Amino acid sequence: MVSKNRQILLAKRPQGMPDESTYNFIETDIPELNSNEVLVQAQYLSVDPYMRGRMSDAKSYVTPFELNEPLKGGVVGTVIESMHPKFQQGDTVTGLLDWADYTAIDGSQLRKINPDKAPITTALHVSGMPGLTAYFGLLDIGQPKEGETVVVSGAAGAVGMVVGQIAKIKGCRVVGIAGSEEKNRYLVNELGYDATINYKTTDNIRQALKEACPNGIDVYFDNVGGEISDAVFSLLNFHARVALCGQIAHYNDTEVEMGPRFLTTFLKHSVLLKGFIVSNYTNRYEEGVRDLSKWLSEGKLKYKENIVEGLENAPDAFLGLFRGDNLGKQLVKIR
């Protein structure tokens, strides 16, 4: 057990892409516990695109990270010490913890996980927040019906991979949009996507989509925004549904980008679009975790992880999300 606690603080709110000046690496003492608190040693840290929003202080659905405080993210770790009746030393837990070796947190903010049931990292993706995001966005907003065509952008991301697989479970034709041949091969060969489009090498995304979706598009699960969405919107069927989950193309914009107006199309086709965040569904998490865990244990949900070693590499792993580096869930192994 190290005697110091490494932390990564938010030093400065980034304009555009985060860079070195965004972060401050410090060493501090391991925190003392107050009543009901638990000391957790991080094993794996999840980096996710939505964190970019929390680095800004613009009005948003999530409270901004505090300046000069540790950044926070999904973590699985081990209980080192507990002042909370529900947790004991040695328990494996997950929660929203510091980018740090250790976090002291009220036990009510933690969830215990069973390391014998599934690899503990799955609590950070397939059966965790990204999985639940896919589950509720696709099923509650997208409402896919058997035989319909579902298009997923950011298809090789942590959320996208689960979306496509659930859509296959529901009997849909699934078309994924991702940024490399390697990703697309994985989506088709391993996850059972019916077709994929490499947006980085395709001249005309709309034409490629038209070919991949001969019956038009009924459901669009959007993680990306921008020109990819423009192309999808032009091919939506009557009564199509758009689950707006992410707009990663725009998170680092410093001013509002212009794009073609598409609402006349939405009007003509009675399209429904709904922006959402997973916390809108807090009161239904149990249902989601149950179904996702069941599909996982049945082998219907596969996953891929991309693990970087070392807390100090978390900032670069986070940036990789925007460069499109990651095939599968990006994790940082801390211990």
Added chain:
Amino acid sequence: MVSKNRQILLAKRPQGMPDESTYNFIETDIPELNSNEVLVQAQYLSVDPYMRGRMSDAKSYVTPFELNEPLKGGVVGTVIESMHPKFQQGDTVTGLLDWADYTAIDGSQLRKINPDKAPITTALHVSGMPGLTAYFGLLDIGQPKEGETVVVSGAAGAVGMVVGQIAKIKGCRVVGIAGSEEKNRYLVNELGYDATINYKTTDNIRQALKEACPNGIDVYFDNVGGEISDAVFSLLNFHARVALCGQIAHYNDTEVEMGPRFLTTFLKHSVLLKGFIVSNYTNRYEEGVRDLSKWLSEGKLKYKENIVEGLENAPDAFLGLFRGDNLGKQLVKIR
């Protein structure tokens, strides 16, 4: 009874605004009836913005008007002759009929109206299609709750006027956007709107909206699109709803206009947007007509009509919708 039937045919599909070349005025014989048909002499014709869509042959939710056939619109008229068991000479009826003195139509396409209950023209607006459009768009998509703020664009149009009044019935703060002082005075003084914005004389619509909506915007009923919607979108509250009813700013566009991308805002605020047409609600018309008629008879729904005389003036009355001429429902008196 005139011995000839004047008709206005679609001579050419317009590019941009319709003009003289769009129409062909002819005189023809009064049609003979087949079995189950009814001959209706038009009294009032309704001109509505959605008709612009039917003049084009682009893929849309409504079938295009046929070239060299009469244009069609909502009409109230009198039964001259009937081969249908449900209708008799002298009945007052409404339906989608020709821009003409006379139409022969299958009786199943007509609805009888009681001229003693309300002025017959109300079947073309408050308790007809525009009223039902307002009713279902606002209540089913907008779901306004007491105390919420509802913004209506095209507020002085046939649909907008009903939207605002239903929102008042539901206990909301109602802010209307329209294009003249006269219209806005009417909305506030006669229809009970809480505030209005004249988009033609206001430099900064966003700032004006901000002042008119101190608690942000919960429901937006959009008839217009374009820059007005851009301003509204930037002020939507968490879980706001947008009922997308019309995009009159764009019906005469000849190419796709560019505008600021707003989906990041929709994502941050979990906004729902749904395009719709009234025919999505066909199986609930009865409920809508019942409520609208009740509110009308209780004096809770007021209306204003703008009546132009003469079938020959229908094309100009239709263009007036795009010029923003009309305060209230634009009708053409034919007989």
